[in-house]
Amino acid sequence: MRSTQTGDLWWKTAVFYCLDVQTFCDSNGDGVGDFAGLADRLDHLVELGVTVIWLMPFYPTADVDDGYDITDYYTVDPRLGTLGDFVEFMRSANSRGLRVIADLVVNHTSAKHPWFQSARSAAESPYRDWYVWRDEPGPEKPGDVVFPDRETSIWTKDRKAGQYYLHRFYRSQPDLNVANPAVRDEIARVMGFWMRLGLSGFRVDAVPFLLETTGIEGGAEGLPQPHQYLRDLRAFLGRRSGDAILLGEVNLPFEQARAFFGDEDGDELTMLFDFPTMQAMYLGLARSDAGPIRSALLARPHNPADSQWAVFARNHDELTLDKLSGAERQEVFAAFGPDEGVQVYGRGLRRRLPPMLGGDQRRIRLVYSLMMSLPGTPTLFYGEEIGMGENLDLPSRMAVRTPMQWRSGKLGGFSTAADPDLLCRPFPGPPYSPDEINVVAQRHDPDSLFSFVRERIRCYRECPELGWGAVSVLEHDVPSALVHRSDWLGRSLLLCHNLADTEVTVRLSLPAEPPRTRCVDLFDRAVQLPISPDGALEVTLPAYGGRWFRLLTGESSDLL
Numbered sequence: 180m181r182s183t184q185t186g187d188l189w190w191k192t193a194v195f196y197c198l199d200v201q202t203f204c205d206s207n208g209d210g211v212g213d214f215a216g217l218a219d220r221l222d223h224l225v226e227l228g229v230t231v232i233w234l235m236p237f238y239p240t241a242d243v244d245d246g247y248d249i250t251d252y253y254t255v256d257p258r259l260g261t262l263g264d265f266v267e268f269m270r271s272a273n274s275r276g277l278r279v280i281a282d283l284v285v286n287h288t289s290a291k292h293p294w295f296q297s298a299r300s301a302a303e304s305p306y307r308d309w310y311v312w313r314d315e316p317g318p319e320k321p322g323d324v325v326f327p328d329r330e331t332s333i334w335t336k337d338r339k340a341g342q343y344y345l346h347r348f349y350r351s352q353p354d355l356n357v358a359n360p361a362v363r364d365e366i367a368r369v370m371g372f373w374m375r376l377g378l379s380g381f382r383v384d385a386v387p388f389l390l391e392t393t394g395i396e397g398g399a400e401g402l403p404q405p406h407q408y409l410r411d412l413r414a415f416l417g418r419r420s421g422d423a424i425l426l427g428e429v430n431l432p433f434e435q436a437r438a439f440f441g442d443e444d445g446d447e448l449t450m451l452f453d454f455p456t457m458q459a460m461y462l463g464l465a466r467s468d469a470g471p472i473r474s475a476l477l478a479r480p481h482n483p484a485d486s487q488w489a490v491f492a493r494n495h496d497e498l499t500l501d502k503l504s505g506a507e508r509q510e511v512f513a514a515f516g517p518d519e520g521v522q523v524y525g526r527g528l529r530r531r532l533p534p535m536l537g538g539d540q541r542r543i544r545l546v547y548s549l550m551m552s553l554p555g556t557p558t559l560f561y562g563e564e565i566g567m568g569e570n571l572d573l574p575s576r577m578a579v580r581t582p583m584q585w586r587s588g589k590l591g592g593f594s595t596a597a598d599p600d601l602l603c604r605p606f607p608g609p610p611y612s613p614d615e616i617n618v619v620a621q622r623h624d625p626d627s628l629f630s631f632v633r634e635r636i637r638c639y640r641e642c643p644e645l646g647w648g649a650v651s652v653l654e655h656d657v658p659s660a661l662v663h664r665s666d667w668l669g670r671s672l673l674l675c676h677n678l679a680d681t682e683v684t685v686r687l688s689l690p691a692e693p694p695r696t697r698c699v700d701l702f703d704r705a706v707q708l709p710i711s712p713d714g715a716l717e718v719t720l721p722a723y724g725g726r727w728f729r730l731l732t733g734e735s736s737d738l739l
């Protein structure tokens with residue numbers, strides 16, 4: 180077993196924070212966030228306790244899919260700054276001990292990318308085979324269309340090319356042909372470029388689609404073993420920087436997702452977002468029942484020792500509920516998004532957490548207490564730390580991508596000089612407007628959500644058991660309570676959460692070995708609960724409450 184000192188697995192105990200440069204902080208008053216603005220705000224992230232920034236795409240884009248349609252992989256969108264600004268930001272981040280990863284979006288390019296423009300212009304173009312072409316529409320299964328609001332097929336005929344091309348997402352995002360070795364080389368070059376500028380790895384967009392070879396003529400020959408390609412990518416990254424990571428977007432059922440970690444040594448993706456547990460959490464919240472989370476944790480495949488699951492509550496996309504059954508999804512819709520206007524793609528909700536929970540601080544805090552204590556590495560989406568809401572006047576998923584709310588006032592501190600018309604993404608209205616929800620108001624308020632999240636992060640960072648430990652889910656007879664335990668190098672934590680709106684008392688039976696005599700509440704260290712010699716322990720949890728305990732032996736007070 181590795182120790183935290185020489186293990187070097189920094190991602191095991193990290194806190195990730197996803198942000199979009201465009202909406203984070205505007206330094207020059209043009210209404211668009213930029214790298215200089217982000218560099219100015221790094222101390223906010225340090226104060227919160229975040230250790231890794233995940234940058235959403237910041238490359239030149241046709242902007243049909245908010246930056247996920249790239250027109251040049253080797254520079255910065257000029258609206259966000261220059262490559263020089265990026266390097267300065269990296270230096271500022273690194274000097275504060277922050278690591279940075281970036282979105283790697285290579286399943287597809289923008290249709291406006293010069294590669295695609297060349298590919299479509301002539302069959303002899305050297306880029307023709309960089310994309311996936313067919314004389315007739317290729318194979319397609321029900322459910323293949325990811326964005327059914329705007330697309331009806333994953334094959335579209337290009338007039339100029341006279342052929343159909345594959346696009347898993349919008350038609351303006353043609354899929355790259357990874358069966359072509361030249362494409363694989365170029366992807367490696369893109370990664371190498373940004374690694375050289377100091378990244379610690381990538382969040383890899385749409386990994387299952389990237390590996391897919393259906394529809395590629397001769398695909399099975401060109402890419403006989405898709406997972407070998409993922410191994411190659413990881414090996415390449417490792418050669419460029421030994422401790423760099425790939426954090427994959429793999430929204431698949433657990434049984435299929437496990438393969439993306441690779442072998443027992445974890446030679447493919449370093450981290451995978453845990454979509455099934457995230458969805459189970461919302462079902463549990465809707466039912467005030469811990470059962471769905473418990474089942475998800477028990478079903479979750481064991482990750483290789485050097486790998487890690489990434490735990491999250493919300494991200495920049497819709498809250499997808501696609502892994503729930505139809506009836507379960509309807510339960511969550513009924514609880515957190517009954518209006519059709521907030522439901523998207525038939526599978527999700529275009530909402531942030533606080534409005535879904537009716538602004539109930541107890542439940543919001545319960546979610547972040549859970550998030551920091553569930554096995555895995557927590558990943559926050561910007562604005563979660565202050566409880567930002569969504570703006571449903573914005574189309575589709577854009578509802579959750581409003582500007583960061585720094586201070587009160589019409590512009591939320593986004594830019595003092597900006598013309599509000601330039602802000603293409605207006606803030607939410609009351610009670611989630613910048614006047615009600617902002618960083619300045621919460622920073623110095625010990626009772627704010629910001630202070631709560633910061634305190635949870637601080638404790639998570641002090642408890643390496645959470646990132647490294649062996650996890651077990653404890654049996655008891657209170658349906659609304661989730662109790663799990665994390666053991667590591669002789670240290671043990673007990674994490675208790677109550678999803679019901681009434682106080683509950685949970686009777687637990689801990690194993691007699693190793694002997695534990697008491698446990699201390701990590702957020703109120705004066706509170707210690709006795710554990711009887713046969714391992715019996717009683718924990719009372721307030722309505723929607725979460726308590727974290729360290730199990731202790733004898734009189735020892737170390738690790739308090």
Ligand code: NOJ
Pocket residue numbers: 244247284348384385428495496
């Ligand atoms: C997944 C990203 O999270 C989403 O925002 C994007 O639209 C698609 N991939 C396509 O890149």
